[in-house]
Amino acid sequence: MSFSFTTDRKKRFKALLQSYPDKRSVALPALHLAQEQEGYLTRETIEALAHMLELAPADLMDTVSFYTMFRTRPTGKYLLQTCSTLACSLNGADQLTDHLQEKLHIKVGETTPDGKFTLLKVECLGSCGTAPVLRINDDYHEKLTLGKVDRILAKLK
Amino acid sequence: MPLIKIDDRELEVQAGDKLLAVALAAGLEIPHYCYHPALSVTGSCRMCLVEIEGMPRLQTSCSVPVSELPPEKKVDGKFDMVVHTQSEKVVAARKLVLEFLLLNHPLDCPVCDQAGECFLQDYSFQHGNAHSRFIEDKRVRANEDLGSGVVINHNRCIMCTRCVRFTREIAGTGELYVQNRGYNNKIAVFDSVPLDNPLAGNVADICPVGALLLKDYIHTTRFWHLSQTPSVCTECTAGCNITVDAANNKIHRIISRVNEQANGHFICDYGRYAHNKYVEATITSPLLKVEDSWKEVSWEEAYQVIKDQVVATGGGANLRALASPVYPNETNFLLANLVDTVVEKKSLALLPIQNGDDQTFPAGFRISGDKGGNRRGTEDMTRKLTVKPQTLFRGDVGVLLALDGDGRTAIDGDVEKLLKASPFTVILASNMNKFTERANLILPVAGPFQREGTITNDRGLVQWLEPALQLTGEAKPDWQVVAELGQLLTGQASLYTCAGDVTWKISQTIAAYSRITRFKLGKKGQFVQGIK
Ligand code: SF4
Ligand code: SF4
Ligand code: FES
Numbered sequence: 293m294s295f296s297f298t299t300d301r302k303k304r305f306k307a308l309l310q311s312y313p314d315k316r317s318v319a320l321p322a323l324h325l326a327q328e329q330e331g332y333l334t335r336e337t338i339e340a341l342a343h344m345l346e347l348a349p350a351d352l353m354d355t356v357s358f359y360t361m362f363r364t365r366p367t368g369k370y371l372l373q374t375c376s377t378l379a380c381s382l383n384g385a386d387q388l389t390d391h392l393q394e395k396l397h398i399k400v401g402e403t404t405p406d407g408k409f410t411l412l413k414v415e416c417l418g419s420c421g422t423a424p425v426l427r428i429n430d431d432y433h434e435k436l437t438l439g440k441v442d443r444i445l446a447k448l449k
Numbered sequence: 450m451p452l453i454k455i456d457d458r459e460l461e462v463q464a465g466d467k468l469l470a471v472a473l474a475a476g477l478e479i480p481h482y483c484y485h486p487a488l489s490v491t492g493s494c495r496m497c498l499v500e501i502e503g504m505p506r507l508q509t510s511c512s513v514p515v516s517e518l519p520p521e522k523k524v525d526g527k528f529d530m531v532v533h534t535q536s537e538k539v540v541a542a543r544k545l546v547l548e549f550l551l552l553n554h555p556l557d558c559p560v561c562d563q564a565g566e567c568f569l570q571d572y573s574f575q576h577g578n579a580h581s582r583f584i585e586d587k588r589v590r591a592n593e594d595l596g597s598g599v600v601i602n603h604n605r606c607i608m609c610t611r612c613v614r615f616t617r618e619i620a621g622t623g624e625l626y627v628q629n630r631g632y633n634n635k636i637a638v639f640d641s642v643p644l645d646n647p648l649a650g651n652v653a654d655i656c657p658v659g660a661l662l663l664k665d666y667i668h669t670t671r672f673w674h675l676s677q678t679p680s681v682c683t684e685c686t687a688g689c690n691i692t693v694d695a696a697n698n699k700i701h702r703i704i705s706r707v708n709e710q711a712n713g714h715f716i717c718d719y720g721r722y723a724h725n726k727y728v729e730a731t732i733t734s735p736l737l738k739v740e741d742s743w744k745e746v747s748w749e750e751a752y753q754v755i756k757d758q759v760v761a762t763g764g765g766a767n768l769r770a771l772a773s774p775v776y777p778n779e780t781n782f783l784l785a786n787l788v789d790t791v792v793e794k795k796s797l798a799l800l801p802i803q804n805g806d807d808q809t810f811p812a813g814f815r816i817s818g819d820k821g822g823n824r825r826g827t828e829d830m831t832r833k834l835t836v837k838p839q840t841l842f843r844g845d846v847g848v849l850l851a852l853d854g855d856g857r858t859a860i861d862g863d864v865e866k867l868l869k870a871s872p873f874t875v876i877l878a879s880n881m882n883k884f885t886e887r888a889n890l891i892l893p894v895a896g897p898f899q900r901e902g903t904i905t906n907d908r909g910l911v912q913w914l915e916p917a918l919q920l921t922g923e924a925k926p927d928w929q930v931v932a933e934l935g936q937l938l939t940g941q942a943s944l945y946t947c948a949g950d951v952t953w954k955i956s957q958t959i960a961a962y963s964r965i966t967r968f969k970l971g972k973k974g975q976f977v978q979g980i981k
Binding site: 348 | 613616617622623624625626627628629630637638639640642
């Protein structure tokens with residue numbers, strides 16, 4: 293399966309090329325753009341992007357694998373990310389993660405068989421003041437308790 | 450120009466040059482891993498930390514450029530930078546950096562091929578702590594085959610990224626990358642697309658530790674058993690500088706040797722593994738073809754046969770000769786001299802050698818398509834006498850004296866006709882190949898890595914070819930056999946006692962080589978005259 297940007301994203305990609313000094317510098321925004329379109333980054337996508345940016349695929353993969361927000365495997369409709377860093381940990385993030393694992397019957401890194409939820413544990417989400425936090429796709433849910441989490445999950449269709 | 454002080458050395462240096470580069474050029478030692486003079490600077494290993502007066506924290510000397518200060522700001526009224534490489538702070542920092550680098554390192558020097566030439570060993574010994582405070586389990590990973598004969602031992606890797614930068618900047622192929630980050634990072638190839646370029650072996654040379662290994666060399670010997678001979682590759686006309694590592698008259702590996710006026714820092718894999726081509730079928734005694742099989746004869750018998758054949762085929766006047774671009778200048782010069790003395794008309798040509806397209810890499814490294822390593826020198830030595838091969842098989846063809854092409858001979862139509870026309874072919878060679886098979890008599894001479902003398906690369910750089918291996922069996926130095934043949938056919942005594950004597954004679958005879966003598970060449974060579 294070869295990758296190409298949709299018409300609209302192709303325009304955005306072209307605009308990106310204009311606003312950076314060289315093609316290499318477009319790597320990050322281009323990867324975000326591709327992930328936004330595809331959900332995750334396949335080998336083919338990375339190869340195609342590398343070609344567009346005149347980089348070796350391995351060179352681009354260097355960047356992809358460095359940042360945890362780039363995904364190379366399919367994720368469920370809802371991507372749940374709990375924080376594993378200090379403030380959240382002190383405020384019960386580990387219990388939160390355990391709770392999600394039990395409730396969804398999956399381990400960290402896995403996706404529910406119905407393809408609805410993927411659970412990940414990530415480094416600092418940058419919201420220590422409202423610990424513990426859970427990020428669901430692009431939304432933050434803050435100052436969580438186990439009860440609150442249950443109510444939030446119940447609302448997700 | 451900025452004036453700087455490193456410990457108690459005062460140096461005037463170019464503004465903009467990096468501190469570490471400046472120090473190394475001045476012969477000062479600052480330990481470093483990720484810095485490599487031919488690669489971009491990343492400043493990631495922290496080994497090169499130094500203290501610079503006026504700067505609050507220790508600095509990575511590899512990435513700090515030297516600049517000029519305005520007069521009123523100069524340190525001690527005159528210095529633009531004052532650097533300490535041995536202060537208490539620096540010494541303490543080095544210990545910590547090494548402790549970090551060794552956290553997950555297996556300390557398996559006793560079975561590591563790098564032991565004895567490893568910067569992790571050396572720096573740990575010179576600058577490190579004898580103890581580590583790390584009591585947790587070490588991270589353990591299996592070795593991986595990266596392709597192109599290169600294997601990685603992840604546990605020994607210190608993540609200096611020299612290898613990654615090499616594939617991106619020098620080879621231009623970019624197969625290697627740093628996968629993941631932090632504790633999980635490792636050197637990897639993209640989705641099992643292997644390391645695949647003709648310069649790949651260099652990554653093992655530049656890896657400062659025992660992480661990148663050449664399959665060909667793993668566990669074959671120990672570094673301290675090797676004798677290291679500085680020499681030159683003759684596999685193509687680029688003339689890269691190499692170090693030939695041998696033990697017990699067997700080559701274990703070839704590594705690159707730095708020479709900015711030739712190859713720079715690297716060599717190609719054809720040159721790196723060239724020795725493997727020549728191990729089989731070494732000719733160790735003169736061989737006379739008798740009814741389609743080879744019979745070992747003595748040198749006296751061999752020379753007698755040549756003399757008889759020359760007489761039987763109309764004498765020296767009908768002699769034909771093929772000089773060879775894989776042999777040093779000395780051998781070709783003596784062959785040209787012989788022909789010049791014995792034959793009245795021009796009757797020498799160059800043996801045709803495989804020739805293809807040059808391969809040039811992004812940072813300028815070049816593999817020449819011309820596999821006749823000493824083509825330029827051979828032409829210089831024989832210029833007065835050389836004719837096109839097709840003129841050699843015209844007229845009365847007598848004995849053909851040829852130097853071999855180490856299996857790289859391109860036996861074309863002309864050579865074919867010449868071989869057919871010649872009633873008796875004598876080939877000086879070290880290994881059996883398609884060309885030597887055609888001889889009536891083979892004289893065993895020094896082979897690749899046994900030859901001694903000068904060779905001239907395609908840019909006009911003359912370099913000394915230092916033999917790394919001793920001759921085996923009855924074989925003699927190639928220049929000596931040609932000198933003896935000269936004696937045999939001209940009746941004049943040979944004046945030469947070593948290859949260097951012939952080099953001197955060349956300097957007396959060929960204007961462009963008038964400044965070339967064995968000792969003036971040193972390890973870096975000299976350009977022929979008329980070339981910058
Ligand atoms: S394999 Fe060697 S050269 Fe590559 S990063 Fe590791 S230590 Fe450096
Ligand atoms: S480029 Fe030519 S001279 Fe250099 S190592 Fe390769 S074959 Fe030898
Ligand atoms: S050599 Fe300077 S940081 Fe590695």
